[in-house]
Amino acid sequence: MNDPVVSAGSADPFNASVGQADNWSDLLSGRHLAIVLVMASGVLLYAMNIYFTAALMPSIVADIGGQHYYAWVTTAFVIAAIIASLFVSRLLDSRGPALAYVIAFVTFAVGGAANAASPTMELLIVARVLQGLGGGLLAGLGYAVIRAALPDRHWARATGVVSAMWGVGTLVGPVLGGVFAEFGLWRWSYGALAVFALLFAIVAQRSFAGKAGSGQHTPVPVASLIPLILAIVAVSLSAVVPIGWPTFGAVAIGLVLLFLFVMVERRSHNTLLPRLTYRRGNTLKWVYLTVAALSAGVMVENFIPFFGQKLAGLSPVVAGLLGAVLSLAWVVAQLFIVSVSSETARRRAIRFGPLLLTAGLIAYGLLQAESADPTVAAIWAAVLALAGIGIGLAWPLLGVAAMSSTSDAAEGGKAAAAITITQLIAFSITSALAGTLMAAGRDSVVDAARYVSFGIALLTLFGIFAAGIATRKQR
Numbered sequence: 402m403n404d405p406v407v408s409a410g411s412a413d414p415f416n417a418s419v420g421q422a423d424n425w426s427d428l429l430s431g432r433h434l435a436i437v438l439v440m441a442s443g444v445l446l447y448a449m450n451i452y453f454t455a456a457l458m459p460s461i462v463a464d465i466g467g468q469h470y471y472a473w474v475t476t477a478f479v480i481a482a483i484i485a486s487l488f489v490s491r492l493l494d495s496r497g498p499a500l501a502y503v504i505a506f507v508t509f510a511v512g513g514a515a516n517a518a519s520p521t522m523e524l525l526i527v528a529r530v531l532q533g534l535g536g537g538l539l540a541g542l543g544y545a546v547i548r549a550a551l552p553d554r555h556w557a558r559a560t561g562v563v564s565a566m567w568g569v570g571t572l573v574g575p576v577l578g579g580v581f582a583e584f585g586l587w588r589w590s591y592g593a594l595a596v597f598a599l600l601f602a603i604v605a606q607r608s609f610a611g612k613a614g615s616g617q618h619t620p621v622p623v624a625s626l627i628p629l630i631l632a633i634v635a636v637s638l639s640a641v642v643p644i645g646w647p648t649f650g651a652v653a654i655g656l657v658l659l660f661l662f663v664m665v666e667r668r669s670h671n672t673l674l675p676r677l678t679y680r681r682g683n684t685l686k687w688v689y690l691t692v693a694a695l696s697a698g699v700m701v702e703n704f705i706p707f708f709g710q711k712l713a714g715l716s717p718v719v720a721g722l723l724g725a726v727l728s729l730a731w732v733v734a735q736l737f738i739v740s741v742s743s744e745t746a747r748r749r750a751i752r753f754g755p756l757l758l759t760a761g762l763i764a765y766g767l768l769q770a771e772s773a774d775p776t777v778a779a780i781w782a783a784v785l786a787l788a789g790i791g792i793g794l795a796w797p798l799l800g801v802a803a804m805s806s807t808s809d810a811a812e813g814g815k816a817a818a819a820i821t822i823t824q825l826i827a828f829s830i831t832s833a834l835a836g837t838l839m840a841a842g843r844d845s846v847v848d849a850a851r852y853v854s855f856g857i858a859l860l861t862l863f864g865i866f867a868a869g870i871a872t873r874k875q876r
Contacts, residue, residue: 425740428555428562435608436550437559439502441566442601443539446509446594447482448570449577450536451475453594454529456578457587464587467522476637477526481533482540483633483825487626487673489541490814498546502605505542506598509535513595517588535598540825545817548804550609560800561739568728568789571702575721625666625673632658633826639833644840652833673822675815677806685816687871688802689823691755694864695792695799696827698758700835701765701857702727704850705785711846713773713781726782727789734793747798748872754795755864761788762861766854769847795868802871831860 428437454474462468492501512532519525543563551559581590636655639648666672667679678686702724709720738750764784768777804817838856842849 425558428551428558432608433551433555435604436546437562439601439605439608440543440546440559440563442597443502443505444543444563444566445570445573446598446601447536447540448567449574450532450570450594451478452571452574453578453590454478456575457582457590460582460585460587461525462522465520465522465525467525470522470526473526473641474522474529476641478529478533478536479825479829480633480637481530482537483822483829484630485534485537486541486818486821486825487629488621489538489545489818489821491621492538493542493545493549493814493818497609498542498550499606499609501538501542502546502609503602505535505538506602506605507535508532509539510595510598510602511535513591513598516591517595537821537825541818541821544800544804544820545814546609547800548813548817553805556801556804557739557797560804561735561797564796564800565732565735567699568732571728572725620671622666622669622671622673624669625662625671628658628662628665629673632656632662633829636830636833639837644837648833648837648840652830652837655830673815674819675807675812677812677816678819684871684873685803685806687867688799688806689819690867691751691795691864691871692799692803692820692823693827694755694861694867695758695796696824697831697857697860698762698788698792698864699727699731700828700831701762701788701854702785703832704835704839704853705781708769708846708850709778709781712769712771712850713775713778715778723778723782723785726785727792730786730789731793731796734790735797736793738794739797750794751798751802751872752865752868754791754793755861755868757791757794758788759791759858759861759865761785761791762854762858766851766858769850769854771847799871831857834860 427433458471458474461474462471489501492504496504509532512528512530512535515528515531516525519528543566544560547556547559547563578590581587632655635651635658639651639655642648642651666674670676672679674689675685677683678689705724705727706720709715709723713720715723741747741750761784765781765788768780768784770777773781800817800820803820804813806816807813835853835857838852839849842852
């Protein structure tokens with residue numbers, strides 16, 4: 402079998418620029434620093450916004466009501482973000498990075514301002530859709546612009562910085578949201594986000610000046626988009642419909658539509674994902690599936706604070722810190738792994754990552770118990786750190802593998818943007834499935850914790866298999 406890039410006639414994705422790998426100072430200086438700052442800030446705004454809003458929701462409901470729409474505030478944002486991410490490569494090709502970022506930041510800012518001004522929950526949800534569209538563009542551009550605006554010797558480190566923002570968002574979002582909620586300033590919080598987004602729009606305009614898009618105007622693949630968007634909506638709805646057969650029905654419909662999406666893509670010339678993804682013998686598809694498995698593992702941290710409080714009697718602050726362990730380990734691990742220059746070491750890191758992640762999740766599930774003492778809680782933190790290290794070892798190297806998969810500018814843009822598309826879809830599906838598994842625990846928190854941990858571990862287990870194929874050398 403061939404590596405993704407070998408099939409495209411370019412360099413080996415796991416050995417890209419090894420011979421001319423530069424240090425961090427080369428990336429974090431001059432114009433490159435401004436570019437990295439914009440990309441990282443865009444992803445951070447998206448990543449922290451979900452947790453930020455979760456912390457604000459009690460205050461929002463107390464002010465404008467609409468508790469029956471509680472789940473839709475996040476669901477609407479996520480669905481809009483996923484849909485927007487599907488158009489990143491085309492926006493980048495036609496408008497270039499400067500205008501693409503201005504559009505994304507301004508859309509996010511307008512959505513934030515509309516959130517701040519919303520008098521009812523219904524209008525807040527509409528504003529969240531607008532903010533989600535901007536957020537989805539920012540998340541997708543974070544990876545796609547690396548390929549377009551930076552030399553390939555910087556791809557690994559830039560990918561590490563950008564993907565680290567997902568972990569940082571998990572840490573910063575709840576804290577900032579909690580501070581604004583504490584003082585009853587939820588409207589001011591969204592106004593502040595809008596101001597920061599507008600400031601970064603100005604920085605982006607200057608940082609990417611002179612960098613044009615590829616000039617290719619590829620038609621929108623409507624035939625592919627329809628089943629994919631419907632699949633995303635169906636799976637997302639499974640998290641808000643009554644638990645039981647409606648949940649399973651929504652998930653089943655979503656999976657069928659995802660299968661239909663793949664079938665349409667394979668038979669189409671104008672595709673959403675790079676055409677290499679569907680080429681027989683090419684392993685790019687396995688790179689994306691490994692990314693999806695790692696993304697699924699991240700979702701367990703949404704439930705860790707709850708389990709920590711209920712089973713170990715942790716305070717909200719300590720439980721929140723426990724939930725952040727996985728992301729913190731993810732961030733630290735990937736900032737180290739991007740400096741590895743050995744092709745063999747890179748392949749091993751990608752293979753080892755899903756294995757560590759799965760082992761950590763299984764261990765966490767096995768260790769769940771009523772009235773857990775501090776020693777057990779400390780062991781939880783250790784195995785969650787192990788899981789986070791697994792994500793960090795593989796994530797940035799997979800991003801480089803996808804971006805290096807072709808020398809064609811248009812296909813390369815698709816390949817980079819597809820990282821975010823894959824990630825957001827995996828987040829959505831796993832979050833819905835995890836919610837169902839938690840509900841299956843009924844009155845037993847221990848059972849709920851085990852179902853969620855083992856259920857997500859089953860998804861990440863597939864990542865071990867996918868990573869093995871994704872990293873096979875050319876025969």
